[in-house]
Amino acid sequence: MKRLMYSGTGLLVLLLAFIAFNMASGVLLPGARLDLTEQKLFTISDGTRDILEELDEPITLYFFFSDRASKDMVVLRNYARRVEEMLREYERVADGKLKLQIIDPQPFSEAEDRAAEFGLQAVPLTQTGEQLYFGLAGTNELAQQEIIPFFALEQEGLLEYELSRLINSLANPEKPQIGLISGLPMGGGMNPMTGQPAAPWVAFEQMQQMFEVQQLEADIDTIPEDIDVLLLVHPKALSEAALFAIDQFVLGGGKLLAFIDPLAESDQSMEAMMEGMADGKASDLGPLLAAWGVNYNPEQVVLDSRLGMSVSRGQGQLPARHIGWLEVEPAFMSREDIVTAPLQLLTVATAGALQPQEGASTQFLPLLSSSPHSALAPSSRFSRMQDPEILLTGFKADDQIYHFAARLQGPARTAYPDGLEGRELELSETDNINVLLVADTDLLTDRMWVQVQDFFGQRVPQPWADNGGLLINALDNLSGSEALISVRSRGDFSRPFTVVEDLQRKAERRYRASEQRLQQQLEQTEQRLRELQQGQDPTQLTELNAEQEQAIQRFLDEKLAIRKQLRDVRYELNADIERLGNLLKVINIALVPALLTLGVLLWWLIGRARRRAV
Incomplete structure (x- = not known):
């Protein structure tokens, strides 16, 4: 048996068995998927599944993406691949009621004209007229249309909701x-x-x-x-x-x-x-x-010293801070709910x-x-209020949200x-x-x-x-529908290198401090030179005395020393990132294979010990 396994015939049998297994799994398990992403980015929600399974009439989707024009845009291409994979998953779940067409609109082609007719947005790339399309159009049996003009990267968390909303609108076209x-x-x-x-x-x-x-x-x-x-x-x-x-x-x-x-x-x-x-x-x-x-x-208003707006007092007067009129930033909005996830700034007044x-x-x-810098105040405080800064008098946050x-x-x-x-x-x-x-x-x-x-x-x-x-x-x-309401905002597909970004931020803080110190010393030296030149004969300004020469030499020495410090900071930044990169290479190239090899070896030794025991 061992001779057969290590012979050419045995290897051919293993190869045929591997091919047969893949073909059988493709036929017997066509819908099997394993999504290992942290936020299940490639797994559609139950609400979307209900929308797709309840489709009565066929819907056709046209996904336009300029593949050739985006060849150097790695981040955009990764996002486009996610959109395409999500659409193919929609097509699979819809079981024939959803038809997907992937289109690369080449310049001056009929496909480009069709994308423009749908109303998709094109981003110009070059002066020669080349444009980038990255949008979706959908049609139903009544020839009604719905589009997503362009898949913006900053709206990535809303991808599933936008796709499901488009399909739901085509399935229920009435306003x-x-x-x-x-x-x-x-x-x-x-x-x-x-x-x-x-x-x-x-x-x-x-x-x-x-x-x-x-x-x-x-x-x-x-x-x-x-x-x-x-x-x-x-x-x-x-x-x-x-x-x-x-x-x-x-x-x-x-x-x-x-x-x-x-x-x-x-x-x-x-x-x-x-x-x-x-x-x-x-x-x-x-x-x-x-x-x-x-x-x-209904008789209490929220005051917030952190979110208070700056409002005008009139011509010739400085703006006032109104802690009853608030600017709500993304940090104080739900990023998981579809309603508020796309928003960047909201303003409320005496809320x-x-x-x-x-x-x-x-x-x-x-x-x-x-924010926690807030408190409640009776609405009666706003009766005939002339100066909004009066709200700051005696204000004390109660640390509640x-x-x-x-x-x-x-x-x-x-x-x-x-x-x-x-x-x-x-x-x-x-x-x-x-x-x-x-x-x-x-x-x-x-x-x-x-x-x-x-x-x-x-x-x-x-x-x-x-x-x-x-x-x-x-x-x-x-x-x-109830199904669409249940679809939530999802996480981002891109995963930033947070450790590298932290290293960069630390080094930049050090670099910026050194740069400011250099600028300050430069201004001090120039001021010293101006003081030294006061009282000099204008015709002799080109001649420097010993004190002036020493001041200039000190400045040059300090400048060279600080420039060396800046180079050292940059070198340390690159060195830290390089060390991190080398560590990751060692883990991926050597450590992981070594652990797998060790695991296989232990499995073989345990199996051998069991066979001897029998």
Whole structure:
């Protein structure tokens, strides 16, 4: 038997067996996959799987990537390979209902013309007209189209959600129905302060472009059945019947996005003006929040000395720091939720605090939060406030984190267990609700995130914050299927060399300190030279005395010494990185094979000892 194993015939038999095993595994186990990445980047989520398995009509995807043009772009090509592998996995799970075409649009080709017709974005690479395409187009049986113009590297964590959203939109091509109940003039109208007509809010205009918006009354007693998402903005005038209708809508599987506020500064209603600057500008959802496991005080505003905005005091005055108007940075947003993951900056004004109740059955997922340098203040402090820096007087952070926005999911009970007079209770509980709460309404106003300019009679918005994106992302997410809502943001594919980057940062700090020391010494020497030259005859400035020559020589010596120190720092940086590289080479080239060889040898010795024992 041993002779056969080591003979040419034996090696041929092993080769044939290996080929047969691969062919059999390909036939018998066509869908077997093993994803060893830390965040399962190549494994699609259950929500995506449900969307693909429920496709009724075929969908065709066209993946455009300029393979030849990107030959020197390693990072981009790696990302493109991940996109392609993810799409092929989608095609496999869809079981024939999804067709994928991979296209390399060469310059001046029909494929390039087709990419342009779909509306994909091209990045110019050279002056000769060569362009880079890296996008996706999809079509359904009705010839409707959806595109991802360009796969941006910074949006890598949203890859699965964007692909699933595109497919879900093609599978359900009708615009989602949004039911809007608003206590603020989002659609424009007459400004009661100026008596002039007011333009619609940019956020409202953007919402109308993507969704069908139905205006609902505040005293509504039933939510229409065709409403996909109910949007509440400053719902301060809701009747008890409307609250009961919202309760039943949410328990029945309806999606809710609610913007409430302890102090809606944009509320210019007669009620608010009669009751004072702070009183009458608060909104709440009554007993609904308590039933959903949320604590919220409509009379308290979050102050934050870390996130406070710098606001103008007027011409000729220095800007003031407003710790009631906050700039929420990515570090204080959820990077795991689809709604906030793509955003970079949000601004809120006199926002309230949302906190989870202890023992609540619902799951409270924070989306926007304050820093630990925050505290609560009564909204009455803002009544007729002239200087925002007065908020800093006596301010003391309580080291707690307050949440401006949150997603609520999970089991919930009705806020009206006894029903409502004249109304029968149809639903008393549910296994899961889908609610997004935001404790600020001013963030939707134009002044908090966008500047609108008139360009030949057209309104051209120029956003400087992502507030509008928050509204659109939330509606887009909630208006999708339950499966799409469950798809979360994923991790990044690229894995940086953190140890090398840390070495570089340390060396750069040392280099920068030495460079600053050199500059400081240079300025001191020049000042010394100027002092020495004072009182000299201008006709003799070219002649240097001994003291001047010594000063210059000292400077030259110091300069040479510091330049040598800088070279040493650079050398140490390269040496540290080189040592790390050599260590990794030793591990990969020598240590790992040695361990494998040792493992095989131990396995052989153990087997031999067992055979002798028998």
